[in-house]
Amino acid sequence: MHRIYKLKSGVLFDVNGNFxxxxxxxxxxxxxxxxxxxxxxxxxxxxxxxxxxxxQLIDQEVLPPIDKQEIWASGVTYFRSREARKEEAETTEGENFYEKVYDAVRPELFFKASAQRTVGTNDKVNIRKDSVWNVPEPELTLFVTSNSSIVGYSIGNDMSSRSIEGENPLYLPQAKVYERCAALGPCIAVSNKPIDSGTRILMKIVRERNLVYEESVSINQMKRKHQELVSFLFKECEFPYGCFLMTGTGMVPPKEFTLKSGDEISISIDSIGTLVNTVN
Structure with a gap:
C-alpha cells in the first residue's frame, strides 16, 4: 500500500518507506x-x-483526509455488532431490529459526518453530555470515487452514544451525529488490488496511563462485502467529490465500560497506520 497524507503544506506520499x-x-x-x-x-x-x-511532517502538519466529501457509515456488519446492538436494545424490545438487518438483503447505512464534524489523528473527539454510555467504534473506512470505485482505505472512529441509541432505534442520528463525532485518518492508503481479507483492526484504550481495553478483529469476519455496501449507498445518492464509507465495527467494549474525558483511543489497521484521539 502507498499512503497519502494531507498536510498543511501540501500532499505527502509514503511509498515503501520513502517520503x-x-x-x-x-x-x-x-x-x-x-x-x-x-x-x-x-x-x-x-x-x-x-x-x-x-x-516529522506527519506529526506536525497532518490533517484529516477529507474536504468536501461526506462520511457515511454501515451498521451491524459483524456478528459481534449484532449481538451488542441486541443487548443495548433489550430494555426497549428493539433487539429484533438488529437481528433482522444483519440477515436482510439491504444493509444499514446512515449519514455520519461532514468535514465540519470530523477530526484527524492526534485531535480530540467528543462524547455527548446527555449520554451515560459512550464507546468508540473502530472501522475500516473506504474512500469511494464519484463513479462508485473503491480506490483507497483509511481508519475511522464512529463515536457512538449507546445509551441513546439503545433507548430507541429512532434516536440513531442523535447517537451518531454531533460535534467531533467522527475521526478519520491518518492517511488514505491506495493499492492496485483490494485490501487483504486477513487485514487486522486493533483498538486500545488507555486511561490515566493504564490499558483498560484492547481487542482486535480481522475484516474477514464481516458479513457484507465492501462493494455490496457501496452499491446500496450509490443506488439513489450522488457524491460529486467521492465519499468515505465506514464499514462497521467488529469490536464492542463490555456493557460496564464507557469512555471518560482524557481517555486515549488508538486504532491501528494493517498496511494503513494508526489513528489516535483523546476524549474531550
Whole structure:
C-alpha cells in the first residue's frame, strides 16, 4: 500500500518507506476523486521532491483526509455488532431490529459526518453530555470515487452514544451525529488490488496511563462485502467529490465500560497506520 497524507503544506506520499512531498496539488477533492488514483500516485511521486523528515511532517502538519466529501457509515456488519446492538436494545424490545438487518438483503447505512464534524489523528473527539454510555467504534473506512470505485482505505472512529441509541432505534442520528463525532485518518492508503481479507483492526484504550481495553478483529469476519455496501449507498445518492464509507465495527467494549474525558483511543489497521484521539 502507498499512503497519502494531507498536510498543511501540501500532499505527502509514503511509498515503501520513502517520503515525497508535492506542494503543487491545490485541490484535494479533484486529486483523490480519481478512479486511477493508485497510478496517479506513481506518476506524481516520479516527479516529486523526496524528503527525509516525512514522519516529522506527519506529526506536525497532518490533517484529516477529507474536504468536501461526506462520511457515511454501515451498521451491524459483524456478528459481534449484532449481538451488542441486541443487548443495548433489550430494555426497549428493539433487539429484533438488529437481528433482522444483519440477515436482510439491504444493509444499514446512515449519514455520519461532514468535514465540519470530523477530526484527524492526534485531535480530540467528543462524547455527548446527555449520554451515560459512550464507546468508540473502530472501522475500516473506504474512500469511494464519484463513479462508485473503491480506490483507497483509511481508519475511522464512529463515536457512538449507546445509551441513546439503545433507548430507541429512532434516536440513531442523535447517537451518531454531533460535534467531533467522527475521526478519520491518518492517511488514505491506495493499492492496485483490494485490501487483504486477513487485514487486522486493533483498538486500545488507555486511561490515566493504564490499558483498560484492547481487542482486535480481522475484516474477514464481516458479513457484507465492501462493494455490496457501496452499491446500496450509490443506488439513489450522488457524491460529486467521492465519499468515505465506514464499514462497521467488529469490536464492542463490555456493557460496564464507557469512555471518560482524557481517555486515549488508538486504532491501528494493517498496511494503513494508526489513528489516535483523546476524549474531550
Amino acid at each position: 515525497y512531498l508535492e506542494e503543487k496539488i491545490k485541490d484535494w477533492n479533484d486529486f483523490i476523486n480519481n478512479d486511477d488514483l493508485f497510478q496517479s500516485v506513481i506518476r506524481i511521486v516520479a516527479g516529486a521532491k523526496k524528503v527525509e523528515n516525512g514522519l
